[in-house]
Amino acid sequence: MNKQTRKKFLDTLLGGGLIAWLGAIIYPVSRYLVPPRTPDINPDSLDVGKVSDFQTNSAKIVRFGRKPAIVVRDKNDTFHALTAVCTHLDCTVQYKSDTEQIWCACHNGIYDLQGNNISGPPPRPLTQFKINFKNGKIFISRENMA
Amino acid sequence: MNNLMAWLEERFNISAATKFAAKKKVPVFYGTVWYYLGGVSLFLFIIQVFTGILLILYYRPGATTAFESVKFIITKVQFGWLIREIHSWSANLFIFFLFAHMFSVFFSKAYRKPRELTWYSGMFLLFMALGFGFSGYLLPWNELSYFATKVGTDIAGAVPGIGEFVLRLLRAGDDVSGATLSRFYGIHVAILPAIFTLILGLHLVMIQVQGMSVPPEQENLPAEKKKYMPFFPNFAMRDFLIWLIVLNVIALLAVFFPWDLGIKADPLSPAPAGIRPEWYFMFMFQTLKLIPAHVLFIEGELLGILAFAFGGIVWFLVPLLDRKAHQGKRSKFWTFFGIALIVYMIVLTIWGYLV
Known part of the structure; x- marks a missing residue:
């Protein structure tokens, strides 16, 4: 494996890791911000x-x-x-x-x-x-x- | 003092900063007075942070506690009325000066290359200031603010596609309730201040790095005809004097024109007559009132919202759209556009208060 391919591989790994890390923060936070649906209390x-x-x-x-x-x-x-x-x-x-x-x-x-x-x-x-x-x-x- | 400076210099190379400050200069011409508007806005923001922190110490968010705690602040806490009045008045003046600052920047074409990012960051700051106003308006939990929030969030809810999601996100549920109050409180005292301070920092850094902008015709003057004054102490002292005057005006307003707390919000009472939003949303409120229920095949409300969104985007993107400004020329079209916008906002605002 030459240096160039190894660098590319490491860059992809790091970049992918960063995106995954951001996703792991953004997804739960954005879900947290949306209020849960409470059952409708709709008497007839x-x-x-x-x-x-x-x-x-x-x-x-x-x-x-x-x-x-x-x-x-x-x-x-x-x-x-x-x-x-x-x-x-x-x-x-x-x-x-x-x-x-x-x-x-x-x-x-x-x-x-x-x-x-x-x-x-x-x-x-x-x-x-x-x-x-x-x-x-x-x-x-x-x-x-x- | 000298010892302290030497001590600091040895560790932090502060002479770089003081040299930069000593070299800083401000162009002197007929429009120099407009430069003070940004500084006044900054001062008002500082007042907001200071009085806001004091209010937090007594304010209790919640449908059963918010109104009572504001009443407690203004009737029982020593000088509580003063802090709340200054916060309310300063908030209104803050928005006023931001608009004045924005229009002065607009008409002097200061958004042209290389200051596009300063304009964009300023627009973000203005949007956030309106967000501060909208979220803060609900916090006393009175009748007017309750219905203004219902209307305001419902407008956001009418946006096609994402409307319902945004509505639930803002209201923390389907209706305006105590949960909305908690959410608005969080937005008002934590989320917005954090983001605002960050963007404000960027805005100020960009101004420091690029210096003050001058209108195209001033920029094209020969060097010997351009006049300047040092920022320290000449301009800074003038700045402080204006800040002092603004503070005095706020104190006078707070004492002689106090804001009414109103009646506690009751979700089961009908919207009161004379309901209206804060003055800076009045032109939009009045426009929505005037648009008929249906225009061709589209609902009037949606049409109004789309028109405002479109107008806002065009205004935001003016550094990209005004090609003449980049060549150091004034575009008659954009000047007319700005004047028309001011006239529209003033007329509709007055109309809103008269009807």
């Missing part, structure tokens, strides 16, 4: 309170699984339940009783009470939840998710 339905807890033309935000949901009792005493997360940039929406609309304060996005995006930047409607009444209580569920 949620008790959001008594009918009498809601005044006409008002709303309440509740935690449904991981995300907030908004339950609205409109002027005609009809209930609406929607996800409360704006489809634009993830802000939590609120009910505007004067205009009877769902409003996102972050970028002035507006939805109607069926969740349809009617004005501003939101690209998609809010997801509607099914509402059931039982013994004077209101339950929302994901069964009818759009």
Whole structure:
């Protein structure tokens, strides 16, 4: 084996070793930085309170699984339940009783009470939840998710 | 003193450094005043490190402790309010002076050969300073910062392909939570300072090695018409005087215009009206507000993000793109581009605050 080939061999060995060594550091660190997925706590339905807890033309935000949901009792005493997360940039929406609309304060996005995006930047409607009444209580569920 | 210098000289050859410092000179012309902006930015960074370390001693990250600990700092700890106010004001001025420094460098074409790397390192420093601002904004865990972080991380999440990965990486989960706070804290007080200090060191070394840049028309002047002043003590003393003025201005701002701590973040409360990010993100925030939900087949949000990313890359690569600057000439196009950018940023920022 001449000197040149031996040098090349050693260079490759050292270079390869260096790459392997870097990989052995970078791989576990990069995996460490990605948070583990925790199982979704997604109950199928949620008790959001008594009918009498809601005044006409008002709303309440509740935690449904991981995300907030908004339950609205409109002027005609009809209930609406929607996800409360704006489809634009993830802000939590609120009910505007004067205009009877769902409003996102972050970028002035507006939805109607069926969740349809009617004005501003939101690209998609809010997801509607099914509402059931039982013994004077209101339950929302994901069964009818759009 | 002389004995000490002789002792050090014998061991470290410090006369090489003092000779270099004695020879260092600064060009004197109509634009000399712009040279102070980089120094002021450096001074503000030093203030940030100093006050930041003091805040760490009492701050406790976590969804149930962060807001309370900041409240404790500003209401119970002696001079805690002062340290926090100086940290907040200095942070804002830091970003302001970085932008001013960047534009002064841009318009004097200082990014041209041989200083391309100084420009790139400066841009990295600016991006990191914005990262400092974004991560630090969340730390008091108040309503405004909570939703600003939701929006900001969601924007990162909209990047095609890697969006979801980046979003989870930033939030340390799917939502903005106490875990996000811990992560932002780590980024703010450990990761960013370490990388920032390293790049800042490189940035300063490059400036020392290459000296101050002058605009093309100054560079082309005959040697007898070029004027200089020694860095030590003439320029350095002026630098210190400006630093002193800046420190006084910060103290006045901290005392007379304190930052509001706001209301504690509650993931179940709706986003409050008047929510807005820090002023230096306002032009982007306002742009996203104005873009319609869909432009042709593409979502407005994504379009905005792609446009900002493209704009950022073009700005970053200006040393490569401005070919005229390398020949020692001013390119009208790039000057106009810079002015247009400043006008756009100012108009959209004011608009954002008025609406």
